[in-house]
Amino acid sequence: MKVLPHRDNMLLVDEVEFIDGMSCGKKYISGDEWFLKGHFPGNPVVPGVILCEIIAQSACGFISDGMEGKLPFFTSLDKVKFKNQVKPGDTFETKCRITKEKGPFRFGEGKGYVNGKLCVSLEFSFALVDKE
Secondary structure, rough: OOOOOOOOOOOOOOEEEEEEEEEEEEEOOOOOHHHHHOOOOOOOOOOOHHHHHHHHHHHHHHHHHOOOOEEEEEEEEEEEOOOOOOOOOOOEEEEEEEEEOOOOOOEEEEEEEEEEEEEEEEEEEEEEOOOO
């Protein structure tokens, strides 16, 4: 909460730590999350867009020093691939890194896993925009 401007219900990262130049995050999927209520009744699956958001939020730990007075806004998602579902009871673990910085833009890549199985991979970018 010290780094990310997101709050309930959009603060989607439970833990973030840095290991070997990677930002590693965790999101514990309890089954009570708002996005599971209708996706899908009787067979809840975390939506892909939420998985992408979790990865991007965990990447923001890399730029915590540059975020004061700024908000991070997605500018692109590329090469997104979904491999396995994420369901209630799962711990979704992320590994991501920032690959390039250019002015207010940050470019990165990330992957998300459950029990070591790849669930999603992507490249992304976001801009740090002044708070209004």
